[in-house]
Amino acid sequence: MTAPTNTTGTRAVGSPLGGHASRIQRAGRSLPFSDERHLQAHHWLVEEAYLLDAQRYDEWLDLLADDVHYLMPVRVTTALGAGYDTSPGMAHFDENKYSLSRRVARFRTEHAWTEDPPSRLRHHVTNVRTFATDDPDHLVVDSAVLLYRSRGDVREAAVISAGREDLLRRARGGGWLLARRTIMVDDAVLRTQNLAIFL
Amino acid sequence: MTDLDLVLGDVRRGMIPAHIYNDEEIFRLERERLFGRAWVFVGHTSEIPQPGDYVVRRVLEDSFIVARGEDGEVRALFNMCLHRGMQVCRAEMGNASHFRCPYHGWSYRNDGRLVGLPFHKDAYGGEAGFRRKGQTLLPAPALDTYNGLIFVSLDPDAPPLRDYLGDFAFYLDYYTRQSESGIELRGPQRWRVKANWKIGAENFAGDMYHTPQTHTSVVEIGLFREPKAEKRKDGCTYWAGNGGGTTYKLPPGSLEERLRYVGYPDVMIEKMKRQWSQAQLDVIGRDGFMVSAASVFPNLSLVHNWPRVEDSEDVLPFISIRTWQPVGPDETEVLSWFAVDAEAPEEFKALSYKAYLMCFGSTGMFEQDDVENWVSLTSTAAGSMARRLLLNSRMGLLEDGTTVVPPLPADRFAGPGEAFVGYGEHNQRHLLARWADHLERPVEKLAQVEVGGAAAQNATKAVSA
Numbered sequence: 001m002t003a004p005t006n007t008t009g010t011r012a013v014g015s016p017l018g019g020h021a022s023r024i025q026r027a028g029r030s031l032p033f034s035d036e037r038h039l040q041a042h043h044w045l046v047e048e049a050y051l052l053d054a055q056r057y058d059e060w061l062d063l064l065a066d067d068v069h070y071l072m073p074v075r076v077t078t079a080l081g082a083g084y085d086t087s088p089g090m091a092h093f094d095e096n097k098y099s100l101s102r103r104v105a106r107f108r109t110e111h112a113w114t115e116d117p118p119s120r121l122r123h124h125v126t127n128v129r130t131f132a133t134d135d136p137d138h139l140v141v142d143s144a145v146l147l148y149r150s151r152g153d154v155r156e157a158a159v160i161s162a163g164r165e166d167l168l169r170r171a172r173g174g175g176w177l178l179a180r181r182t183i184m185v186d187d188a189v190l191r192t193q194n195l196a197i198f199l
Numbered sequence: 200m201t202d203l204d205l206v207l208g209d210v211r212r213g214m215i216p217a218h219i220y221n222d223e224e225i226f227r228l229e230r231e232r233l234f235g236r237a238w239v240f241v242g243h244t245s246e247i248p249q250p251g252d253y254v255v256r257r258v259l260e261d262s263f264i265v266a267r268g269e270d271g272e273v274r275a276l277f278n279m280c281l282h283r284g285m286q287v288c289r290a291e292m293g294n295a296s297h298f299r300c301p302y303h304g305w306s307y308r309n310d311g312r313l314v315g316l317p318f319h320k321d322a323y324g325g326e327a328g329f330r331r332k333g334q335t336l337l338p339a340p341a342l343d344t345y346n347g348l349i350f351v352s353l354d355p356d357a358p359p360l361r362d363y364l365g366d367f368a369f370y371l372d373y374y375t376r377q378s379e380s381g382i383e384l385r386g387p388q389r390w391r392v393k394a395n396w397k398i399g400a401e402n403f404a405g406d407m408y409h410t411p412q413t414h415t416s417v418v419e420i421g422l423f424r425e426p427k428a429e430k431r432k433d434g435c436t437y438w439a440g441n442g443g444g445t446t447y448k449l450p451p452g453s454l455e456e457r458l459r460y461v462g463y464p465d466v467m468i469e470k471m472k473r474q475w476s477q478a479q480l481d482v483i484g485r486d487g488f489m490v491s492a493a494s495v496f497p498n499l500s501l502v503h504n505w506p507r508v509e510d511s512e513d514v515l516p517f518i519s520i521r522t523w524q525p526v527g528p529d530e531t532e533v534l535s536w537f538a539v540d541a542e543a544p545e546e547f548k549a550l551s552y553k554a555y556l557m558c559f560g561s562t563g564m565f566e567q568d569d570v571e572n573w574v575s576l577t578s579t580a581a582g583s584m585a586r587r588l589l590l591n592s593r594m595g596l597l598e599d600g601t602t603v604v605p606p607l608p609a610d611r612f613a614g615p616g617e618a619f620v621g622y623g624e625h626n627q628r629h630l631l632a633r634w635a636d637h638l639e640r641p642v643e644k645l646a647q648v649e650v651g652g653a654a655a656q657n658a659t660k661a662v663s664a
Contacts, residue, residue: 016549072562074388079290087292089552090386090537092561098510099557102420106564111415114567154578155393188291189532190390193570195562 017094021069022167022179026131026140038130041141041168044176049123049145052198055115057104060198061097065169065177070095072162072183072199092195093183107196114196120150121197127163137170138179145183145199149192158192160185162199201225207635213593213628220395221580225638226528233497233637234259236354238363240499240522241265244273244347245383245541251294251309256534258351259525263339264288264298265349268310275339275351276311281650287336298336311335329651337648346375347382348520355646364495365440366615372479373490374501374518378470380541384520385552387534388561394573395580396498396523396531397634402569403502404494405438405626407431407445408594413568422506422557422564424514432621435488435607439616441633443626444493444501454484461489461505462514467543481613488612494626496633498523504565508553515547517554529577535560592631595623 015021031038044063051060064070072093073086095103106112127144143164150157167180183199201224206216219225241256242265253266255278262278264287278286280300287298287307299306299315306315313334316323323329339351343360345368350360361368375382402409410431417423433448449457458468472480482488494500500523505516521535537555539548558565579585595603602625607618619625 016552074386077289077291078293079295082290082293087386087388090388091556092388094553094556099508099553102422102557103562103564105420106416106422109416109419111419112568113413113416114571155574188389190388190561192390193392193394193574194390194567196567 015069015071015073015091015094016089017096018069018071020067020096022067022138022169024133024135024138024140024167024179027133028131030129030131030142035130037132037139038128040176041130041139042128044168045125045128045141045143045166048178049125052123053121055107055118055121057107057198061101061104063176063178064097064100065179066097068095068097068100068178069180070100070183071181072185072195075185075188077188092185092190112196114194117152119197120148122148123199124148133167139168139176141166141168147197147199149197160187160190160192160199162186164199203228203638207639209589210631210635213591213596213624214589215592215631217580217585217588217590219580220398221529221577221585223528226525228638229525229634230259231642232640233634234353234525235642236352236357237497237637238341238343238350238352238357238360239497240348240350240495240520241275242349243382243384243520243536243538244344244349245381246292247273249294251296253288253295253309254292255288255290257524258353261353262286263351264336266295266309268308269296270310272310273342273344273349274311275342275349276307276335277337277339279337280305281313281334281336307336311338331651334651346371348375363441367440367442367493367495369439369476369479369615370437370442370444370490370493371495371501372475374493374503374520374538376474377467377540378474378542382518382538383541384536384538386536386560387521388536389532389534390561391526391530391532392570392574393530394570394577395528396525397631398573398576399523399531399533399569400494400496400498400500401627401630402573403492403500404443404630405436405445405624406492407434407436408622408624409569409572413572414565416568417506417558417564420564424505424507424512434491435612435618435620436623436626437612437614437616437618438626438629439614442493442495442499443616443629445491445626446488447491449483449487449489451487454480457483457487457489462516464544464547467540467547470540470542478613478615486612494630496630497637498525502559504554504558506554506558508550508557515550515554517551517558519555519559521559529581533561592624592627595619595621595625 070093074090076087078085124146125143129142131140145162147160162183162185165182168176169179171177209216239258242254246254247267250267250269253264255264263275264278265275267273280287282305283302285300285302287300297306304317308314316331340355341352341357434446436445490503492502500521502519505514508515518538520538524532526532537552539551612618
């Protein structure tokens with residue numbers, strides 16, 4: 001069985017703001033689940049999910065490489081064979097570290113009303129596959145994420161389902177940093193009032 | 200039961216029965232009497248530049264294929280097969296010479312003409328039983344464009360779009376005609392909010408008053424250069440024709456200095472000077488006002504702002520266009536596009552796009568706090584207590600109906616319509632007064648099209664764009 005190819009990382013090349021992003025791609029099939037590199041990557045994703053659930057965004061920023069590219073394309077419904085399923089030149093997120101840091105700084109103010117009171121968040125991370133790259137200091141990691149976001153006590157919770165392709169880079173002092181993330185959300189029309197959260 | 204006359208009377212004097220923001224009965228009337236005849240924005244010609252390009256857009260439940268035919272004409276075709284009513288196009292964008300119904304295989308050219316009808320002779324006896332010739336997907340009753348913005352109306356007797364827009368076209372040019380080539384659109388981002396559609400339209404039309412409170416955080420993080428959010432009250436609101444908006448007051452300087460202040464490069468400024476009328480230039484250069492948010496009745500909004508996008512003093516302007524597409528009385532689908540002058544330098548386009556993402560749209564930092572308010576208003580408006588509450592929307596008016604400040608005289612505001620400096624709810628009242636005008640007028644009986652009958656020689660309305 002051949003693992004389905006996943007080339008979402010190449011989308012960064014087509015993004016208007018992804019010129020600075022690392023171009024490193026996966027090499028070969030997914031690593032065995034017993035591989036030390038897979039265990040580290042999976043561990044990293046789970047630890048990250050806890051930070052995002054708790055909205056500990058300053059610590060989350062520390063997990064991002066300085067040249068991070070954080071992309072969430074807009075998905076569109078197109079005919080089979082159209083050759084594309086994202087909106088050309090448009091995204092929900094198309095971020096570098098500066099713009100992400102502004103978003104985090106805003107949550108730190110006392111006036112980011114959309115998250116005051118805060119949402120109750122749960123990032124469910126699953127279907128993790130790790131791939132080696134030609135560079136021993138980089139791994140490509142695919143995962144599925146289901147975000148449950150509940151606000152207040154009147155409205156139904158919002159659910160966002162997405163696939164992610166991450167590029168992890170070995171950090172100098174040990175551990176891993178996120179160098180690139182592409183979030184392929186499964187909705188063409190988002191069913192949440194905004195994306196004042198991260199995936 | 201709601202006494203409609205009473206509701207509309209209250210709205211007209213600026214007292215808003217809170218339940219109109221979440222009321223099934225009101226929504227039914229809006230569907231029939233307002234969206235059944237107003238001009239509704241569905242897209243821009245730059246989204247479908249090539250023959251065969253199409254996007255699918257809705258006016259409430261009605262799905263239209265907005266397509267450019269092989270002849271280059273733009274049409275809006277009702278997305279319903281003439282046979283059994285299936286959607287003939289289930290993608291939201293693409294390029295196609297034909298649309299084939301998946302049910303029985305009827306097929307239509309991208310100008311709407313029915314060209315394929317399987318077993319026409321065997322099943323119908325050919326033309327004698329079903330006249331295929333001249334049959335087309337139902338065209339939108341009216342379609343027209345302004346600066347490439349495509350509008351449709353479900354009313355075949357709708358006034359010409361240019362007349363409908365009236366003097367608001369003067370302001371629309373700031374957003375959509377900065378050069379001879381006009382804008383190109385990207386997107387839309389689409390998402391649903393549990394809020395009534397009118398709230399966003401009112402907010403963009405004239406609510407400068409919410410900025411210092413709702414948007415404090417974006418000033419605090421340095422996204423927005425103006426040192427204090429209170430700066431907003433030095434701007435003016437204007438209403439002209441079928442739309443209105445808000446402005447910021449710019450620091451003293453020449454036209455060029457003021458356009459540079461909001462981040463436009465000289466190469467774009469030179470084009471604006473050639474493109475805009477003297478009066479359009481005077482609003483900026485002489486009077487010192489720069490357009491920001493605006494709405495066209497009923498549910499099209501625009502925004503122009505100039506945040507910092509990197510860690511520097513420089514700001515970058517962006518333009519965004521959006522519709523508040525009603526889904527129900529308590530739910531709205533937002534379609535939000537990024538717009539940029541087609542002739543702008545590529546680097547400007549990229550940074551302007553970044554500015555848009557940081558400020559508005561599904562992830563925009565301005566937007567996030569707005570929607571939180573509107574969702575909460577909508578859910579509270581559903582109950583019986585809301586029926587007892589008349590919200591005061593009379594800001595800018597004294598009890599006797601005179602205005603708190605006089606309108607700007609012509610020598611201080613070169614634009615058409617009526618403009619007031621400072622906070623006021625003049626534009627929200629204008630918008631809701633038009634809403635009331637539509638809701639009180641019953642619709643005439645609709646003309647029906649008999650498929651395959653002799654009377655069905657409906658011509659497809661199209662425009663050159």
